[in-house]
Amino acid sequence: MPTEKLSLKSKLAYGVFGAGISLPSQITFSAITFFYNTILGLNAELIGIAWLIFSVWNAINDPLFGFIEDHTKSEKYGRRIPYIRFGAPIYGIVFILCWIPFADANNQVALLFNLIIVLFAFDTIFTILGLINFTLPAEMTITAKERGNLLVYSNILTSISLLISFILPIFLLTGYESPEETTPFLITMIFVGIISAIIIFISSFYLKENKYTQMEDPLPIIKGIKETFKNKPFLIFEVSNFSFTIALTILTTAIFYYGQYVLRVTGFIATIPLLVVFIMIFTFLVIFNKIIGKYGVKKTFILALIWTGLSFILTFFIGWSLNFAIIGFILIGIGLSGYMLTNQIVVADIVDYDEIRTGKRRETTYSGINALLTKPAISLANWLFLLIIISFGFDSEQQTQEFPAQLGIMIGFWLIPSIFLIFGALIMFFYPLDGTQWLSQKAEIIKIHEKKEFEYLKYLQSKRKLNED
Numbered sequence: 064m065p066t067e068k069l070s071l072k073s074k075l076a077y078g079v080f081g082a083g084i085s086l087p088s089q090i091t092f093s094a095i096t097f098f099y100n101t102i103l104g105l106n107a108e109l110i111g112i113a114w115l116i117f118s119v120w121n122a123i124n125d126p127l128f129g130f131i132e133d134h135t136k137s138e139k140y141g142r143r144i145p146y147i148r149f150g151a152p153i154y155g156i157v158f159i160l161c162w163i164p165f166a167d168a169n170n171q172v173a174l175l176f177n178l179i180i181v182l183f184a185f186d187t188i189f190t191i192l193g194l195i196n197f198t199l200p201a202e203m204t205i206t207a208k209e210r211g212n213l214l215v216y217s218n219i220l221t222s223i224s225l226l227i228s229f230i231l232p233i234f235l236l237t238g239y240e241s242p243e244e245t246t247p248f249l250i251t252m253i254f255v256g257i258i259s260a261i262i263i264f265i266s267s268f269y270l271k272e273n274k275y276t277q278m279e280d281p282l283p284i285i286k287g288i289k290e291t292f293k294n295k296p297f298l299i300f301e302v303s304n305f306s307f308t309i310a311l312t313i314l315t316t317a318i319f320y321y322g323q324y325v326l327r328v329t330g331f332i333a334t335i336p337l338l339v340v341f342i343m344i345f346t347f348l349v350i351f352n353k354i355i356g357k358y359g360v361k362k363t364f365i366l367a368l369i370w371t372g373l374s375f376i377l378t379f380f381i382g383w384s385l386n387f388a389i390i391g392f393i394l395i396g397i398g399l400s401g402y403m404l405t406n407q408i409v410v411a412d413i414v415d416y417d418e419i420r421t422g423k424r425r426e427t428t429y430s431g432i433n434a435l436l437t438k439p440a441i442s443l444a445n446w447l448f449l450l451i452i453i454s455f456g457f458d459s460e461q462q463t464q465e466f467p468a469q470l471g472i473m474i475g476f477w478l479i480p481s482i483f484l485i486f487g488a489l490i491m492f493f494y495p496l497d498g499t500q501w502l503s504q505k506a507e508i509i510k511i512h513e514k515k516e517f518e519y520l521k522y523l524q525s526k527r528k529l530n531e532d
Contacts, residue, residue: 129431
């Protein structure tokens, strides 16, 4: 494979961009269930209904905006930058509104609609930005090595933001029972929204995208959808990714219930397991990048999923106390490090393969269809976890839960995700984009890109000459 080298400025810009998106989104999607359930007092069954209703829009908006972004043409800004630059302030404002309910807290139906509305609004702007963030590595780089290097920078910065997104809600929400007690949390969320909007906006001036793709005639929507679903590697990955999304969503949502009602820790102590997870993620990013270089993306991806799934099973048995739970979180952090590094590389390879088939670069189209197929897993995971703990007798009005309710939390938090993680790993054994034949195909893609870049430069030169005349 030919060598390529991204500038440090571009790598840092992409990392900051991803961190600015992930901090508000992770806080929202992990803490909003707990916030509405235990702080505002919305019934758990109604929250489950809200997530199921939301899943309909969640499935529609991603492919819709994916196609719109791939069809965008702006010689001044490009295909991606306008959405980043002008969407940043909207993202910050809508995030803040997630934590300021405009409904009467004593009216369950009004609270239900409040939750649905903020989920719809926040996810729309998150989708517009997130589609770009998820697929930019496919546009910025082509080789697995340089994509891995880019994602090491990105994942370090994103992991810091994710760590903060877990610590803040746990520290500022657990142990309280009324909205009046969570004023520090609200003030912090306002600060988070403003800072995130600023760093996303600034990053838009330093991100790299291939503007020559604007010269391509994009596929019509219907044909584009058909070609996407003809992509066998993509469909295999989607089954695996759907399974992982269920597991990760349960992990990020149920951590509040696990810490407060099983480990019975709140405040700073409750953040220790997550600190351990992210320390492991930081530590093993470079190691997994070397594993990718030696064994390839596919094998590393499968290893990460199996490792994480087995770690979940182990922690179900040992994770009833904080000391032993930390062991489980150490192992889980190692596995998540490998997944975070390989996931976007797999998607980028799928986009490359699609370009071989169609001759078009369709990054956000694939990101949108990916979300169409996997985002319902977020709603399903929230609904499934709540269903399990309710069936085991969980009562949100009780500060101390009986053993059956604790067992339900442990089953929902540890065993259910482990099943989905291992299933996702097994599916990836059928993923075909691996080995020397695939590497030779990627070398051809680089030549195609060089040709497209040359033609685009000729186009700009001729246009500039025409304007001068």
